[in-house]
Amino acid sequence: MSVLMVQGTTSDAGKSTLVAALGRYFARQGVRVAPFKPQNMALNSAVTSDAGEIGRAQALQAQACHVAPHTDMNPVLLKPASDTGAQVIIQGRAIGNMQALDYHQYKTTAQSAVLESFRRLRSQYDLILVEGAGSPAEINLRENDIANMGFAEAVDCPVILVADIDRGGVFAHIVGTLELLSETERERVVGFVINRFRGDIKLLESGLDWLEDYTGKPVLGVLPYLHDLYMDAEDAISTQQTGASGKLNVVVPVLPRISNHTDFDALRLHPEVNLEFVSARTPLPECDLVILPGSKNVRGDLAYLKENNWQRQLDRHLRYGGKILGICGGLQMLGRSILDPGGVESEPGSETGFGYLDFTTTLTPQKALKNVCGFLTMDSCEKEIPVQGYEIHCGISRGPALQRPLARLVADNGQRSADGAISDDGQILATYLHGLFDASAAQQALLRWAGLSEPCLLDLQGHREVQLDRLADSVGNAMDSRWLKQLAHLQ
Structure with a gap:
């Protein structure tokens, strides 16, 4: 059984998307794969097959893996009700509202639920794809961390770091994140994925060579910018429009x-x-x-x-x-x-x-x-x-x-x-x-x-499937196939 954790240099670097893409990719190979996010903070949620509540992104990732969403896939969900407080949901059930400082102390208790859910998933699947939250370099949140490196070290799993090149500063994001990790955490990072690249890859190659020489870690893939990609939003409101006729x-x-x-x-x-x-x-x-x-x-x-x-x-x-x-x-x-x-x-x-x-x-x-x-x-x-x-x-x-x-x-x-x-x-x-x-x-x-007098039909579920397949194709074409096969024990 394999476990891989995807962490990001920033929020919205592409963690959720990469986990969904890898989930669909491996499901196509016949691998029994499931998503897992230890802790999520989001106001978009979904109801699971066991009548609980998880983050919307994990429900989409479950769809990518061709499995039913379950509360074990997102054992801690925080739903902000104010700037300093949130409703705390443990294994699909709300236990009450907490202020940020109170929850920080509660995290040691929450970790027990996280590890319990992870163990159950681990016994049922060949591969668990774990999504981190925010960035592991948020040093003010390192104590009692259950969302990023704290979890990775608790279960002893490898980590890949994803960064968004479309926003600029991708090399600084990657190197700066590594610098703020402890020595054991840096050793846990097995490679990088650069997300949302557009342009001629030859113009990026010198930077990739420098990054690998400087860090001693491989770039496992450069994922292209996929135009008009639709994915269920984890939390932020998408402003993407489709050229509506205005009827x-x-x-x-x-x-x-x-x-x-x-x-x-x-x-x-x-x-x-x-x-x-x-x-x-x-x-x-x-x-x-x-x-x-x-x-x-x-x-x-x-x-x-x-x-x-x-x-x-x-x-x-x-x-x-x-x-x-x-x-x-x-x-x-x-x-x-x-x-x-x-x-x-x-x-x-x-x-x-x-x-x-x-x-x-x-x-x-x-x-x-x-x-x-x-x-x-x-x-x-x-x-x-x-x-x-x-x-x-x-x-x-x-x-x-x-x-x-x-x-x-x-x-x-x-x-x-x-x-x-x-x-x-x-x-x-x-x-x-x-x-x-x-x-x-x-x-x-x-x-x-x-x-509308005679509205046409939009097949949203079918549209989701098309987008997940696009992501899987992108991963299959852009990432190191030998490394992917090794990860899922396919060779």
């Missing part, structure tokens, strides 16, 4: 604690949709549809929107025939009020909602985590439209508006439920369902409701 204009406000904005990937990629993420501090642009997204701090983000005059702007949007869709936290904002008596997301208290739908939400410590499927029940649909997705929320909503649900769902465990609400005039939809636009039939019905 339908959709606006999503960027909340301070926006979560699961991968809900909108199908819209961002759709050829007939112009999706725009806008700052809540700017005026609401003219559009057909406003989507209020999920939030890790719903009361705080709702107050932020109201402070920036969004109540009046949404009123005007509706008055002129616009549509509004609220997803998860966005659903809660559309109601009468949000109550948090136990301080689940922030200090105990309440916040008045936008009041478009007659229900009230109470936040509770118990989080709903489930994959679901079912049917949309919109009046505009001549027949039931299949829909599927997942729920991740702490709120329980009750009120008359929910008696006219948007969907009827069945969870993995067979539990049936009605979800969401439709306003009396049909201009407002609300749902707890993430991934609402991912299924083609539901996507088409919702876009028709929003204003």
Whole structure:
């Protein structure tokens, strides 16, 4: 059984992408391979086959490996609720909120869960691809580290270091990172991967020769810049657009604690949709549809929107025939009020909602985590439209508006439920369902409701598969094939 850890010189150097690429590459070779990230900090998450919660990137990496996502693949997930605190999720279950200093002390306890999950995965697969977090050179975080070299040394695994040349300074990033590692940590680095290179490789060769001579370590591959590469975002909002025709204009406000904005990937990629993420501090642009997204701090983000005059702007949007869709936290904002008596997301208290739908939400410590499927029940649909997705929320909503649900769902465990609400005039939809636009039939019905007469279909799942195969092809062409085979014991 083999283990390889991918660490980066910086955040967004390409760790998640490289693990996904290697996962698909080795899965093609018939290797039983799985991803693993000891600790992740992200507000984009996914529900696993064992009804837990992990980072969205690890769910995509599992897809790359042709395995079901499991909580052991990301045993520690931190979901920031403020600048200094986060919800701590251990092996798929939220254990509460912690301030940064408190969590720093808790890391020794978290490491036990990390190693336990790693041992279970190790017993089931031929190869474990481990993703680090941020950079191993963050010396202020070295004590009790479980995300980078602390983990690598605990399980005694080799490390490759990936760096992004597109941002410039790639040699300084690599050499500087090595200099800040301890001697034993430097010895653990078996080579480098340079990511996102564009141009003539001959112009880079002298630099690669210098790097290998200076460090005594090989460059295992130079990965090309892949234009129009689509990958589920681990956390940062992608501004990549696809040249939409502008038939339908959709606006999503960027909340301070926006979560699961991968809900909108199908819209961002759709050829007939112009999706725009806008700052809540700017005026609401003219559009057909406003989507209020999920939030890790719903009361705080709702107050932020109201402070920036969004109540009046949404009123005007509706008055002129616009549509509004609220997803998860966005659903809660559309109601009468949000109550948090136990301080689940922030200090105990309440916040008045936008009041478009007659229900009230109470936040509770118990989080709903489930994959679901079912049917949309919109009046505009001549027949039931299949829909599927997942729920991740702490709120329980009750009120008359929910008696006219948007969907009827069945969870993995067979539990049936009605979800969401439709306003009396049909201009407002609300749902707890993430991934609402991912299924083609539901996507088409919702876009028709929003204003497209005959929307074309976008196969998001198929698109993901194409991108993962592109990544695997890139790795196969650019990385040292002998080293890859040695890693997975293929020779």
